[in-house]
Amino acid sequence: MAESKADRLRIRAAWMYFIEQKTQNEIADILGVGRVSVVRMLAEARARNEVRIAIESELTEIVRLERALELTFGLQQAFVSPLSHPEADPIPGIAARTGAYLSETMRPGMRVGVGWGNTLMATLPFIGTRSLAGFEVVSLLGGVGVARRLNPAEFAWRFAQAFQGDGYLIPTPAVVDSIATKEALVERCGLQEIFSLADELDALVVSIGGIASATTFYRKGFLSEADREALVERGAVGDLLFHFFDRAGRLVDHPINDRVMSVEVDRLRRAPLRILTSGGAEKTEALLGAMTLIAPTVLITDEETARRMLDMHEAMQAGGTGRRASS
Template sequence: MSEDLPSNGVLRTPKRSERLRQRAAWMYFVEEMTQSAIADALGVGRVTVVRMLAEAKALGEVRIALSRGDAELGGLEAALCRQYGLSEAIVAPLSSDSADPTAPIAAALGDHVSALLRNDMKIGLGWGRTLNSSLEYLSERSLKGLSVVSLVGGVTHFVADNPAEFPSGFARAFNADCYLIPSPALVDSPATKTALIERCGLKSVYDFAQALDAVVLSVGSLGPEASIARYAVIGEADRKTLGEYGAVGEMLCNVYDDQGRIVDHPLNSCVMSVPLEVVRAAPVRVLAAGGAHKLAAIRGALKLLKPTTLVTDAATARKVTAADR
């Protein structure tokens, strides 16, 4: 069989070849698939994959933010905007529905946020694995007067790939000032929370976050694999009680139900985060999340945050739009 003819026997037109080339580049440079795996996924030979990758680089398409010609992605983006009142949806392609969407979403997010930033902006940031992964995809440059505000406290157990370091890493990328909440994300009581804010110097950070130009957030699931469990933000006994309150996800460690309502769980009164009503008041609200295990959390977050922009992957977009039809 000719190298220019896919194994399915469908002859490629110039437009089809362009889409195939861009899919191959995305799989290789973003999803970090091997050339052999890409060849199998696309139904072409490995030599064709090598040639397509070289062409993509020569044509200037490899910039992490790849030109996209997939009509399905545009349809999914339009459906998300229509169903959730978004100003913009960005759907990253996936090689398969079972692939980990973290890197594709992070790449799309890094490109989007880099284009969004301006001098003298005040941007509030959450933290998590997806957001942290976007750091390597930012277009670093110096921005005058940019202020970065962490919207939630951190973790007490340090790990090599600490997701709570996202705000400081983001600030370094743009030579910006960074304002942190130097406390655990979750404290032992509402009284401790009040004391830390009112008497331990954190009120200035909370006050500074009152008039944000933009926020960038993700969401977490509540299973044992969730960030709040893996990084010991919440104890296992407490985590297991969340379902009894109807909780499906967390945003800035605040837990909510599938309708986007903050649940009446005692932990919510102990979260060291900027109030969600302040976050929702930002004129630009970017939500980045994906994965089958986060489907309920994402649907609830869309109602809770009412984002202006959603960055997700194709598999998640299909499921979210189908679930809320």
């Protein structure tokens, strides 16, 4: 479904004005535009017959889902990618939306921490390359010793390359054999300096993994099936940079969380702009947990995942088993 940024802003403005009964000043603050722009968008929506008694547009359901996600999880902004049918692969649409958002959002002088995975790799063709002075990219997870396409370092350096910036990598395996090894690498091999870069991130761009896919080919060698089963028994629903967490967004009690060579979650939450991009049926519970774990400010997902998240959150609240996340 073809759409432009102007279309999205216009329909979002109309939705908030006519459905949510927000004032023009409130809408201007939410969308980051001037009040005059809001007045113009509302007039254009009426001229296009998108506003009658209800809002009529192909984007209406998408906007409804985006606003529901924003209000439910305290997000600054949500982007929902449409699907051709419920069983379609969500990654291409999510990747396209993510690539467009990153192209618009990245600025000179930014320091951006990045994760890894299929979704992030798929965003690269959709990122508009340009030169940004002083742009820095920090890979948040080790793994450069493994020569695979979905190596954490691969996305980090290609993302930095897209904006002609500098890249900082963690030159270790993603997971080491013991806490002692991790401490030695950090304290004696100069890694503390790289980890410290995460304390001053302007933005964070990450995806998450579902626990069902924790032993796919790009994770093999780091996590055994016995480990995966033990994590499931402890309530793990997914991982963020190999930090395994439960549906309530709490890190589970398992040794792998102490041996992973990635930046601590507490550090990640300090970034003012936290972008989480992910989707798919197997990641719904993990995404709910991530709303608390990382408290994203921006969520990019697909329409089916958005519906599942909202339905599951409502069911959890009704059953008294969940809690609302906030940014």
